[in-house]
Amino acid sequence: MPDRNNEADIDVLLNGLSPLARQASRILAYLAEFPDGLGGSDAALSSRVGEVSAEHVAIARRSLLAAGLAMQVNFSTKLIATPETLRNLVENLKGIEAYLRSHTDRNVVELVLTEPGAKSTLRKAIDSLPGLSPIMFQTSDVFFRLARAAKRDLVVLAPFIDNQGADLLVELFSICRPGVHCHLVCRPLSEPQCGEAFLRRADDFRRIGVLVYEYALPSTLPSGRETFHAKVVLSDDDLFYVGSSNFMGSALDRSFECGVLVGGGAAKELSSVLEAVRSIAKPVRHY
Missing domain, CATH: 1.10.10 (Arc Repressor Mutant, subunit A)
Structure with missing residues (x-):
């Protein structure tokens, strides 16, 4: 033919x-x-x-x-x-x-997805459509890429953590090269949706030397406090993930999650924002 x-x-x-x-x-x-x-x-x-x-x-x-x-x-x-x-x-x-x-544009942006289960109906539907399908289908793969890329700092914002998420965090911080400062910003460890899973791996976080911050401040808001819902992983001031994925098993491999991997000027801006977050958050000295 x-x-x-x-x-x-x-x-x-x-x-x-x-x-x-x-x-x-x-x-x-x-x-x-x-x-x-x-x-x-x-x-x-x-x-x-x-x-x-x-x-x-x-x-x-x-x-x-x-x-x-x-x-x-x-x-x-x-x-x-x-x-x-x-x-x-x-x-x-x-x-x-x-x-x-x-x-090159000021920022380079790549789409990141988590497929809701292996061989999902969603994945089949995406693959059947014309045009370019997303290249990155597992958010956790992007997290590993960011951890390996870090030369000075790896900063994770994780409002909700379960046992699978805590295991992944330990693995991510463990593969960082020597000398990289590992930061975790979370909600109060006294709250079960974050603290129970974290404390189960507390010895490992201490061994790695992870710097932990609780961001939840008294506020005049109807909720009575100022806190966060953002999910972010930042490698130095060069590259970051922002999206819907919590550090929980449901988000890591069982639900459709969507985010972006961004490199460029926006990473420097985000680095400044996260520095401000850490400056007002409560450092956890002993866990």
Whole structure:
């Protein structure tokens, strides 16, 4: 079957793949040499290409199918595009990558989701729609990325913590490199929706040297206090997550959660805000 060189479809493909131009160019360059590679699994192809994830391959596969450059045959994907077409696309993607390197926005924002259970109905519905699907589907993976990236400070705002969340917090703070200051801002440890799970792992938090702050102040508000509901993980003043996910099992892997990973000028602004939060919060000296 000949290529369907429809310019509109090609434009849609390039626009859809532009956020991962570097990875997509590697995948298409490999397929130009080894077209049968698309017939296997996403994981198998990603391991052959190198420096790309199975999710990157899945997005490239869906884009090729949507553009008419590949077709589904039973349970396998057959490449229709010629090597020449793929090489032209690779050059276009390299150009997009170069442009994005030299024309960066003040903030770089990536969508982060937690899927409500493995193989959820929501995930199937998202994957069935045209266009680029979110690249990051597990919020906890982003938390680990932030912990590993921290060079000076890792700051976590967590109003609600359960046992699974406390275990994750211990793991995140544990993987920080030596010398990184670990900060946890929470609601009062005297309250069960935060304190019970935290105190169960108190020895581990002490061993790591986590600096803990309780943010709940007397106020004239109808609730009688000033506190917080934000969920934030900040790595230095460079990169942060903000979204709906609490440090609770229901949020980490059983509910649909949505947030963003942001790098750029907004991280410096948020760093200042969180410094202000810690300045008015109550440091927990002994826990």
